[in-house]
Structures are given as C-alpha cells and as structure tokens.
Amino acid sequence: MDAKKYLEVSDRTCKHIGDEGIVILPEMYNLLHATLGMAGEAGELLDAVKKSFIYNKPLDKENAKEEIGDCLWYIALACRTLEISFEEIMQINIDKLTKRYPEKYTDLDAITRADKI
Helix, strand or coil, rough: CHHHHHHHHHHHCCCCCCCCCCEEEEEEEEHHHHHHHHHHHHHHHHHHHHHHHHHHCCHHHHHHHHHHHHHHHHHHHHHHHHHHHHHHHHHHHHHHHHCCCCCCCCCHHHHHHHHHH
C-alpha cells in the first residue's frame, strides 16, 4: 500500500465533524484528535519498551507494531487535516536532517543543530 492509499483508506475509521453534533471548527477538532492520539500511542509504545528494558522482559514486537500503526493512523489524520501529503512530510524531514547532519550523524552536529541557525 502506498502513502496516498493509506491516507484514503484510514479516513473511513475517523470520527468526522457532525457525526455526533460536535461544535468546534473541524480542522481544530481533527488536529487536536491527531496530536492527543499521537502522544497517547507514543506513550503506549514507550511503555512496551520500558517493560523490556526495565523489567527485563522480551520486547512484545506484535504490540510494538500495533502501537506504531496507531501512531501512523494519527499522523495520517494530521496530514489530511493540514492537507499535507506523507511524501511532503518525508521530504521536509530528510531536508532538515541533511542540513543538520551533512555527512552522517555526529554528536557535535546534534548539539550544534545547523538546521536551527
């Protein structure tokens, strides 16, 4: 499945304004839903990693995959809401990282953050 198809298909499982009489600007509702959802799902993924590192349990990779997928769903919602494609977000991120790390990752480049100058 490509990114465009994922954005299209994931929309069918999204709560839409008017479904239950929500009185808020649709874009703000969806953006809030997306950002709160990303934070929550990232927390669930973090909890799985914590259990592995702190409690010395095997990492539950199936659960990790589910949580990453849930993060992706919320990212798709944010992209649709802001009318930004996955491809645009990926390119913006690579451009930023290329500026920050011209050759490869170094601790000095991470501290200096050339992309923020």
